[in-house]
Amino acid sequence: MNTLKTYIFIALGLVSATAYAEDDLKGEMFNPVNTGVTTLSIAPDARGSSLGNLGAATDPDMNSQYWNSSKYAFAYSTGGLSLSYTPWLRKIVNDIFLADLSGYYKIGQSDNQAISASFRYFSLGEVTTGYTEGSENINAQTIHPYEMAIDVGYSRKLSSKFSMGVVLRYILSDLSFQDTQTGEQNHAASAFAVDLNGYFTSFPMIGRNECQFSWGFNISNVGTKVSYDGGTNNYFLPTNLKLGANFMFPLADYHSLAIGLDLNKLLVPTMPREDQYENIDEFNTAWDKWNSMSPITGIFKSFSDAPGGAKEELQEIGVSAGMEYVYNQQFFARLGYNYEHPNKGGRSYFAFGAGFSLNVVQLDASYMLATAQSSPLDQTLRFTLTFDMDGLRDLMGKRKR
16 A cells, blocks of 8 residues: 555656655655546656756747637647657566647637647556455455546637637546455546646747747646545646746847746645644544645635745746747757756756647657756656648648638
């Protein structure tokens, strides 16, 4: 049982090896925000991850459903499809992965609205439960836990420079198993959530050059809580606020460079810790209050409930920064950095990536280099293959002019 819990805890990427070290050194300060269905926070595509988890205000692409679906309204193509694959924690195991399928389609004749959808599947591989006596595994059972989400979205331009979008999502987390010692059965958990986002873009002239400045926001995974034990313990979804800005300027003919910055904060109240209370009764009261708190109340509570006050609230803000070089919309080179405070998980890393595009298809890849070499997230690879509908129509000679 304990082995299973530890395996799942690490597999979901809740903490890195750095975080464990920090916990040993200053346990009273290590206080990450805990949520259910943590895999929803894992970036699915190579472009965004190679920019350090940047995406609130970058140019629209096929994977905008995850970052900011309102960007689809400004997409240049009529539609497209994207397939992404990430071997997760490959330094530890070889059967955990994240797969994602995303796409969108422009509707209407005015080119100002789009529908979109995505499906993501996170497999935790094969897990053997039970307990060990000597060299024998007693009451062993093999399970295949997974988490998945399917969603649909709608985005629309509200002006020539601003759009908004909404996404409806169904979430299933199947970590069900039976405790072989107590006989207690855990069940799969499900939830519904919504994203609300906006995107602004303009093209200012700086000297003789037409640049592009964009900003965006995305409030994601606002929804019901999840429970694996029939409602006894309830966990918040990883509701997140992402604010971002992006600036693109031309370097020369066919060459451009974009620089972006995102700020992220989980809109989830801090889970009570027993060592923060004088006695067990006070802790139980705080836990019951947290456990029964509604998701909307939790969002507002998350801005002022950190035990360390305003200083700790600021530690909950993550920073993503990245730059993207583009040559003729055919070659892409990317560099990014993601920072998370050590007391909130310490999952900081550099990221690199590249992409190659033809009229119809584009292939992107990214590589993560954690700041702590002992981090299980180090050397994570992502691959994304996208298909452009307009390019396909041009190839077949069926595009409407």
